[in-house]
Amino acid sequence: MNLFFKDLKKLLPIGGIVLYPFFVFLIFGFFYVPSTYGYLKEIVAFGLFSVILFVTIFLFKPLKIRNFLFDFLIVLLSILIIVKLFFYSTYETKLSTSALYVIFESNKGEISGYFYDFIKTSKVLFVLMFLFGILFFVKKYLRDKGTLNLSDIPLLCFTNGIAKIFVLIFVVLSSMLIYKKFNDENILIEIYNSYAEYVDLKTKLKNTLAKEKSDYIKLVSKLDVAQTYVVVIGESTSSWHMQLYDYARETNPLLSEIKDELIIFKDVIAPHVHTIASLEKILTMSDYSNPNVKENSSIIQIANEAGFTTYWLSNQQPIGIDESIPTLIGNAAQHKYFINTDDYGDNVYDEKLLPQLQNILNEDVTKKMVFVHLMGTHTPYKRRYPKEFQFFNNDSGFKLKVNEYDNAIRYNDFVIRNIIEKVRELETNSYVLYFSDHGDEVYDTMDFFGHNEYHATKPMYEVPFIFWFSKGYKKNISHIKESDLLLERKYNLENFVHSFSDVSQINFNRLDSTKSIFSNKFKESKRLIKKGIDYDKD
Numbered sequence: 001m002n003l004f005f006k007d008l009k010k011l012l013p014i015g016g017i018v019l020y021p022f023f024v025f026l027i028f029g030f031f032y033v034p035s036t037y038g039y040l041k042e043i044v045a046f047g048l049f050s051v052i053l054f055v056t057i058f059l060f061k062p063l064k065i066r067n068f069l070f071d072f073l074i075v076l077l078s079i080l081i082i083v084k085l086f087f088y089s090t091y092e093t094k095l096s097t098s099a100l101y102v103i104f105e106s107n108k109g110e111i112s113g114y115f116y117d118f119i120k121t122s123k124v125l126f127v128l129m130f131l132f133g134i135l136f137f138v139k140k141y142l143r144d145k146g147t148l149n150l151s152d153i154p155l156l157c158f159t160n161g162i163a164k165i166f167v168l169i170f171v172v173l174s175s176m177l178i179y180k181k182f183n184d185e186n187i188l189i190e191i192y193n194s195y196a197e198y199v200d201l202k203t204k205l206k207n208t209l210a211k212e213k214s215d216y217i218k219l220v221s222k223l224d225v226a227q228t229y230v231v232v233i234g235e236s237t238s239s240w241h242m243q244l245y246d247y248a249r250e251t252n253p254l255l256s257e258i259k260d261e262l263i264i265f266k267d268v269i270a271p272h273v274h275t276i277a278s279l280e281k282i283l284t285m286s287d288y289s290n291p292n293v294k295e296n297s298s299i300i301q302i303a304n305e306a307g308f309t310t311y312w313l314s315n316q317q318p319i320g321i322d323e324s325i326p327t328l329i330g331n332a333a334q335h336k337y338f339i340n341t342d343d344y345g346d347n348v349y350d351e352k353l354l355p356q357l358q359n360i361l362n363e364d365v366t367k368k369m370v371f372v373h374l375m376g377t378h379t380p381y382k383r384r385y386p387k388e389f390q391f392f393n394n395d396s397g398f399k400l401k402v403n404e405y406d407n408a409i410r411y412n413d414f415v416i417r418n419i420i421e422k423v424r425e426l427e428t429n430s431y432v433l434y435f436s437d438h439g440d441e442v443y444d445t446m447d448f449f450g451h452n453e454y455h456a457t458k459p460m461y462e463v464p465f466i467f468w469f470s471k472g473y474k475k476n477i478s479h480i481k482e483s484d485l486l487l488e489r490k491y492n493l494e495n496f497v498h499s500f501s502d503v504s505q506i507n508f509n510r511l512d513s514t515k516s517i518f519s520n521k522f523k524e525s526k527r528l529i530k531k532g533i534d535y536d537k538d
């Protein structure tokens, strides 16, 4: 019995250190994890995970290996806890698949942009102290003084016989339990699953969408007159902050000037609130009921099929961990221009696209389809507009981020108007169609800025959808009625392919006019988001 207590005495400091990250989470998690159930689940999952790793160490006999594994274990558990707490404290949610997608999709520049606003120096310092503090403590005070001796604790002598078998069974069974019941709480499993899903999606896209033509589209009819069409894909721009959508501040002075020429659809949502997931649906035939199947051709492939010369002009960086999904889709274009290709190119303003757009518009091509992918109003907002565009100032009584976002929106207004004017100058049969991939919440309905699907709010879903057309185009659109009824139509951009084909006079085998917001055959359908929530009901 005495021996048992002696062992226990040795075990206490070791266990205390192993469970230190767990205790940190126990305390901070209590304040950060939004639901009690979620908190308890996290604690059980993390506690179990810590214990599994801990006992695994003692399956090895050599002290060197044990010490090494012990240090590794502490660092690993600490990092996991730091990441968990970071997400809970910043987003009030756990690390999610959608958040991981953003990270997989990002290169260094974007990641620094993404975290730029969130990581405060104090947080970094806290993290470093946490990590190095505990390692230093282990090394200097415990191991060197002999308090932390992983070698001779009979209670944990699992290296021989039946004990080893029992421990192995425990490790296997509890690992299975974590994998089955707590896989959402275990960051490592979540990263692995999301990454596998992501790689699979990309392989599929690469084999189908990145090709110039799709095997699954059959053209029914097309026009062979001169056409110059420009589709502008915005970024993180919510209609909630646009003057054109009744926002109280002057964020659209230039588009407001030509408001009478614009068809402004008032009730349009993005299918998701993250770029990748959203654009995958908007730019292809993929939608809520048919996600990611190989038959889901893209609007670029449709344009190619209809004999357009296609251009993909982007201010978003083309390289993620491999190639990002919008880039893969853009690869189907016959001509591709990425003006933001270096790692530090975070500050390339969208107006830098305009000279290249002018070159494209000047090209002697009868049927042109230009896709312009903006950086738009993506966080960090203040890096999206030049100094001259700082219009809303901090003495206005608004929050700093709201001012920055509104300045970015106002700059975006300048870019879109410029694009329209360049197309107008051509005096040909043309349109400019603008929408955003999703919006951002900027303290509109909750104390948060940015976008996160777990906590998605209306400003994150509700996006501008604006159509301008030339005099030459007007004769093509006899079927478009400019009534208020049309503008009020409830629309989910996951059906964009059909609207796009409709206004571009492309008829193909899978065109569904009831899904074109411009068509007189249009029928409103349920707008499903997340895992089947009706946007208009819940």
Ligand SMILES: [Zn+2]
Residues within 6 Å of the ligand: 235, 236, 273, 274, 275, 276, 437, 438
């Ligand atoms: Zn986006």
